[in-house]
Amino acid sequence: MITLEQAQKMIETALAQGAEDGLKPLSAIVLDAGGHPLAFARADGAAPGRFDIAQAKAYGAVMLGMGGKAQMARAEAQAYFMAAVNGIYDGKTCPVPGGVLIRDESGAVIGAMGVTGDTSDNDAKVAVAGIEAAGFTAED
Amino acid sequence: MITLEQAQKMIETALAQGAEDGLKPLSAIVLDAGGHPLAFARADGAAPGRFDIAQAKAYGAVMLGMGGKAQMARAEAQAYFMAAVNGIYDGKTCPVPGGVLIRDESGAVIGAMGVTGDTSDNDAKVAVAGIEAAGFTAED
């Protein structure tokens, strides 16, 4: 289980890392094990639709139990499968890096983080930094 | 325009006020003038569906330009109207206190805050406290 304090730690770390690395304004969400939002923040200057992208990255990860990189590999191999998955989850998936699974020490998936705003790879990198700063294991 | 720092100030204030007053665990969201999320937090122990309630309270307020109390009065007078409005906005309205308009010094609506978790009146009270702590005017 992720506390609100841990979720905020992940988001603050990801946004601070992005600012330090000179990335574009980021948006970040942390979802619980059921795919429901615990915390979200959108940096000043980010486009208004960034909540939806961040949520979709994280939601698809936790609902499928697959990080964004595994989802992208599947989309490259079988685009129609990930398109169907998008419909199955009412549009709330985005099969690119930036949706990252959060695992506890037993290895159980306890939630997911979604980051968007820069390149997908940079989004994933700061999400991993955030998850690790809160003491959890990331699978991007 | 509401900055992320101001949005977080509103949410922290509302959740701290709720804890101080002995309210149940609260969830709070701040939306921009177009109804898009800027920041959200769900206190430990709150039910998983609280994001959706908080969002609906705030979304209905900003899209209609009416606080939760005015929406509730309309629902009491004409339930079928507010039911239709719920359909019009894809279910993202909740006509009770806790959806509060955020106005700047010129009086313009620059966003809305949605709080849920305790009684509707208590939800609205801490939302107002949060908005005022960030230096804005609240219409609940």
Add this chain to the structure above:
Amino acid sequence: MITLEQAQKMIETALAQGAEDGLKPLSAIVLDAGGHPLAFARADGAAPGRFDIAQAKAYGAVMLGMGGKAQMARAEAQAYFMAAVNGIYDGKTCPVPGGVLIRDESGAVIGAMGVTGDTSDNDAKVAVAGIEAAGFTAED
């Protein structure tokens, strides 16, 4: 069939009449006989969600072949029926005055106008003025 020039005449007339009568900022839409938008305008100062309300008022009218007043009477008598209708049309109905049928000289429904922003009765009044200014018959 309604031309774009006629649709714009209806909208300009409705908004000008509202301004002259001291009504709140209005939003107005004209739909064709299939319920599809021909023209829309939102006056400065109107809430962002007014497009959706205007569209719903007009869409319900043209799809049901009933003006807003007849829909409201039905909602007063049988709220669950109009609630079901709202679901049937994906939320795009609003059973109050302000959705007005547009009939040509043969009496055929050729579209509908939706106005929102002030009281429902005032919304309907300026919609009727707009439709008549374009040379058609209004059924509110």
Add this chain to the structure above:
Amino acid sequence: MITLEQAQKMIETALAQGAEDGLKPLSAIVLDAGGHPLAFARADGAAPGRFDIAQAKAYGAVMLGMGGKAQMARAEAQAYFMAAVNGIYDGKTCPVPGGVLIRDESGAVIGAMGVTGDTSDNDAKVAVAGIEAAGFTAED
């Protein structure tokens, strides 16, 4: 912020330019910074579903902060990403030219224009003309 007068100026200019250039009947929408309609017009002879295309072009642009040309480049490189984005925004995106960002003199995105009816490139061209006629900067 875009006034109704400015939005109508953009639309009138785009449709007039299209007629002058001998393009097919055009439809044009202007959305505010939150993706909500300010004004729309569909030229006589345009197909009934043109509102939805115009809205999708403009909505995707403003929500993502990317013009239609940048979206098309992304779709060419990663079709499954833009397909997922379409699901994320409930179908309201269209990754081709004709969705154009509107920037004010500070460079901030204050809305988007969507034009449809002729080739995507011609749609974008008249949208740019409309936005510039209203004194703003276009990013197509």
